[in-house]
Amino acid sequence: MKREPPKTLADYTPLFFPAVMLIVFFVIPFSTMIAVSFFRRDPAGFYKPDFVFDNYARFLSLFFANILGFSLMLAVLVAIVCVVVAFPFTYLLTKQSRKVQTIWLVCLLSVLSLSEVIIGFAWSTLFSRTAGITNLAVWLGLMDKPVALLPSFGVVLTGMVYQALPYTILVLYPALVRLDPTLTEAARTLGSSPVRAFLNVVLPALRNTVVATLIMVFVFALGSYLLPQLLGRPQHWTLSVHITDQAIYQSNMPFAAAMAVFLVLISLALVGLTLLAGRRENAL
Amino acid sequence: MTGTILRRLGFFAVALFMALPLIVVAGVSVNEKQDLTFPPVGFSLSWYGQIFADPEWRRALISSLLLAVSAAAIAVAIALPLAWFLWRRIAPWANIFQLLGVAPFILPPVITALGLLTFWATSGLYGQPWTAAISHGIFFVTLPLVTLSLGFASIDRALVEAASTMGADDRTVLRTVVLPLILPYLVSGYAFAFVLSLNEYIVAYMTVGFTVETLPIKIFNALRYGYTPTMAAVSIFFVAIAAIVFGLIGRFGDIRKLLGAMGG
Numbered sequence: 112m113k114r115e116p117p118k119t120l121a122d123y124t125p126l127f128f129p130a131v132m133l134i135v136f137f138v139i140p141f142s143t144m145i146a147v148s149f150f151r152r153d154p155a156g157f158y159k160p161d162f163v164f165d166n167y168a169r170f171l172s173l174f175f176a177n178i179l180g181f182s183l184m185l186a187v188l189v190a191i192v193c194v195v196v197a198f199p200f201t202y203l204l205t206k207q208s209r210k211v212q213t214i215w216l217v218c219l220l221s222v223l224s225l226s227e228v229i230i231g232f233a234w235s236t237l238f239s240r241t242a243g244i245t246n247l248a249v250w251l252g253l254m255d256k257p258v259a260l261l262p263s264f265g266v267v268l269t270g271m272v273y274q275a276l277p278y279t280i281l282v283l284y285p286a287l288v289r290l291d292p293t294l295t296e297a298a299r300t301l302g303s304s305p306v307r308a309f310l311n312v313v314l315p316a317l318r319n320t321v322v323a324t325l326i327m328v329f330v331f332a333l334g335s336y337l338l339p340q341l342l343g344r345p346q347h348w349t350l351s352v353h354i355t356d357q358a359i360y361q362s363n364m365p366f367a368a369a370m371a372v373f374l375v376l377i378s379l380a381l382v383g384l385t386l387l388a389g390r391r392e393n394a395l
Numbered sequence: 396m397t398g399t400i401l402r403r404l405g406f407f408a409v410a411l412f413m414a415l416p417l418i419v420v421a422g423v424s425v426n427e428k429q430d431l432t433f434p435p436v437g438f439s440l441s442w443y444g445q446i447f448a449d450p451e452w453r454r455a456l457i458s459s460l461l462l463a464v465s466a467a468a469i470a471v472a473i474a475l476p477l478a479w480f481l482w483r484r485i486a487p488w489a490n491i492f493q494l495l496g497v498a499p500f501i502l503p504p505v506i507t508a509l510g511l512l513t514f515w516a517t518s519g520l521y522g523q524p525w526t527a528a529i530s531h532g533i534f535f536v537t538l539p540l541v542t543l544s545l546g547f548a549s550i551d552r553a554l555v556e557a558a559s560t561m562g563a564d565d566r567t568v569l570r571t572v573v574l575p576l577i578l579p580y581l582v583s584g585y586a587f588a589f590v591l592s593l594n595e596y597i598v599a600y601m602t603v604g605f606t607v608e609t610l611p612i613k614i615f616n617a618l619r620y621g622y623t624p625t626m627a628a629v630s631i632f633f634v635a636i637a638a639i640v641f642g643l644i645g646r647f648g649d650i651r652k653l654l655g656a657m658g659g
Binding site for chain 1: 433637641645
């Protein structure tokens with residue numbers, strides 16, 4: 112059966128249910144959120160319809176600038192750490208046997224699917240005083256008594272790298288597994304060591320993939336909504352945490368919506384950049 | 396050779412980093428008393444029993460399972476006809492729906508969650524348990540959509556052509572040739588959506604957080620009153636479910652292909 116354009120109205124019927132669902136439960140909610148970002152807060156209910164820019168005007172405060180700066184810095188840091196670790200790791204993984212690859216992929220998917228609640232709980236246990244890693248240090252005689260290592264910035268970063276690392280590996284995997292093996296073979300034949308072949312041939316060949324992955328992981332890390340709250344202090348809260356906080360606990364849905372619209376714009380701009388990077392790679 | 400040793404060390408370091416928090420949680424979950432100590436004091440599996448015996452945890456478990464089963468079904472119900480249409484027809488503008496299906500997964504989850512919260516609040520349906528199923532169905536539609544698109548792409552069109560030259564109409568071709576071929580992709584798409592819905596917190600919390608307690612919501616609410624070994628047991632239970640589901644896909648399907656190792 113060849114692919115053909117739909118001729119009669121009946122040919123469109125399979126599209127009907129998906130289209131209705133996606134429009135009613137994704138496009139309309141999205142638009143509702145944008146509308147609510149111009150509404151006024153109603154302490155008694157959710158919001159009062161209006162058309163004000165107050166919610167956006169609040170961005171112009173130093174407090175908000177700090178939150179934004181911190182969120183971006185944290186996401187950049189997570190993205191860099193993840194790609195630096197994941198790129199060589201994924202490259203080596205693609206050189207393993209099919210069976211080893213499958214086992215790793217199953218484990219990575221299992222960790223990736225874990226709830227942020229569970230990841231937060233696990234790391235806060237690992238860095239706690241009673242059940243934490245410092246007990247190991249005490250047992251080894253390196254420390255006198257166990258201490259709690261959180262809340263702290265380092266633990267927030269560790270938790271978020273833990274969450275994003277499997278994602279990074281799975282994003283890099285298709286590009287690296289399809290990499291033409293003759294590239295490295297040629298480099299090896301010409302006498303370069305495996306490390307040099309990796310640094311001088313593999314890495315430059317996938318330059319755009321690396322950039323695209325950095326941006327994908329950056330957006331992924333921007334979305335982390337619980338770990339900064341569970342593992343850090345209030346000054347470590349990111350934009351996503353503040354959106355949740357405003358919407359649920361401060362009952363200020365309009366302000367939460369305005370922040371969310373802002374987050375969408377940042378993410379869309381970056382995803383657009385990724386697509387651009389990907390296009391240039393294909394053109395080569 | 397030093398290269399091999401270094402490589403082994405690298406793999407070991409990543410494996411240790413991935414496993415360490417889970418090892419500690421597993422250790423904590425078998426404590427005999429209600430303390431969170433590691434290494435565990437005594438050994439008891441009673442905290443795992445709590446998940447099923449304690450009425451509150453059991454209710455949360457049942458809510459989570461019901462939500463995941465129905466949300467994954469909704470996701471597949473949206474993805475299957477869409478992926479089929481995109482494969483069968485030449486309609487470039489229809490790609491916009493594919494984009495809409497992938498968007499919730501690429502954007503920060505809090506955005507989809509807040510969008511759905513404002514939507515359900517405005518429509519006056521806020522808090523109804525079924526709204527969470529629809530919300531999750533939309534949120535995770537990406538997964539079956541991606542696996543099914545891969546599945547359709549892997550079908551040899553000559554097979555379908557053969558069936559239709561032998562006189563099979565569209566419906567018969569779909570039922571006897573296409574559906575059996577994409578069944579593995581359908582099952583893995585459902586499984587992916589199921590596991591992720593089971594673990595999802597923010598969308599569930601924003602839509603039905605005050606009326607239904609799913610397991611992740613229950614864990615989060617319980618965190619505020621202190622840590623208990625039951626929470627550790629639930630976490631390990633979740634890791635086990637994910638590992639079993641993905642392990643089965645890895646055993647009976649081609650997980651490398653699903654993750655983009657070939658074609659695409």
